[in-house]
Amino acid sequence: MAQSNYEKMKNSMADVFLHYDQESMIQKFGLAHDENYLYISFVGREYRIDRADGQVSWSKDSFQTEETAGYNEVMTIYDVLCYSRENCHLANEWVNISSLSAVKGGSLAKEGDFFHNAGSCFDGKTAALACACKKLQGRKLMRGDVAYELDLFPFLPVCLRFWESDDEFSASLQILTDKNILDYMHYETLMFAITHLLHRLKEEI
Numbered sequence: 001m002a003q004s005n006y007e008k009m010k011n012s013m014a015d016v017f018l019h020y021d022q023e024s025m026i027q028k029f030g031l032a033h034d035e036n037y038l039y040i041s042f043v044g045r046e047y048r049i050d051r052a053d054g055q056v057s058w059s060k061d062s063f064q065t066e067e068t069a070g071y072n073e074v075m076t077i078y079d080v081l082c083y084s085r086e087n088c089h090l091a092n093e094w095v096n097i098s099s100l101s102a103v104k105g106g107s108l109a110k111e112g113d114f115f116h117n118a119g120s121c122f123d124g125k126t127a128a129l130a131c132a133c134k135k136l137q138g139r140k141l142m143r144g145d146v147a148y149e150l151d152l153f154p155f156l157p158v159c160l161r162f163w164e165s166d167d168e169f170s171a172s173l174q175i176l177t178d179k180n181i182l183d184y185m186h187y188e189t190l191m192f193a194i195t196h197l198l199h200r201l202k203e204e205i
Contacts, residue, residue: 006071013078014054020082022051029081029155041154042077043193043200044136049077072192072199079189080153091179094159097190100182118198119173122146123165125205132204133160144174152193156184160197 003011022038025031032039037048047058047069056069056077069077122129129146138148144161151157159176163169175194185193 010071010074013075014056017049017054017078017082025081028084029153038081040077040081041151042073043150043152043197045200047073047077049081070196072196076152076185076189076193076196079185080156084185085183088183089180090156093179094176095179097175097177097194100177100187119162119171121198121202122162122173122205123171126162126164128205129162129201132201135204136200150197152197156181158194158197 022033025038026033029040033051036051038051039046039048041047042058045058045060046062047056048063048066049056056074057063057066058069058073059066126145130140130148133140133146133148133150136150138150138160141147141149141159141161145164146162147160149157149159157178158181161174161176163172165171177190181190
């Protein structure tokens with residue numbers, strides 16, 4: 001069976017991953033590891049990267065069983081491990097994605113329909129959305145009908161705020177990131193990461 005372009009890209013990035021220093025990754029992000037795998041948590045799931053072939057899988061049961069990771073997951077994990085800046089660190093300052101200077105006019109900009117569509121999906125489901133955030137080990141925040149700090153990775157949180165629609169306004173979803181998030185991943189990868197985060201919340205709902 002012919003490979004999709006997504007599978008080809010995943011396999012290509014697995015090969016690229018193998019050219020990077022895995023010991024540096026372990027030290028940089030405090031990764032659990034053994035002779036065969038590197039382990040990393042991403043949006044409430046445990047993943048492992050095969051140290052011999054670079055393939056990424058995830059599991060709900062400490063890898064008694066495992067699933068092949070999807071495109072958005074794989075590309076985000078590879079990007080953070082391989083391409084994050086050497087001394088990346090949190091600024092501990094929340095900013096709206098649309099305000100990141102490097103992404104003006106990008107797919108996640110306020111003017112786009114990315115968050116409008118996502119907000120509509122959660123409209124009327126505030127209790128379920130809050131429960132989903134809790135399942136992802138979210139930490140409740142103030143301001144918003146639903147507001148939680150969620151971990152993309154243990155070392156990289158984001159903030160989700162959601163407001164239900166009313167007679168005057170449509171449902172509104174806001175994602176805040178650390179000001180330094182682009183030191184950890186490319187802007188295009190941030191799109192993958194946020195898409196996967198929303199997918200995981202929909203799964204839990």
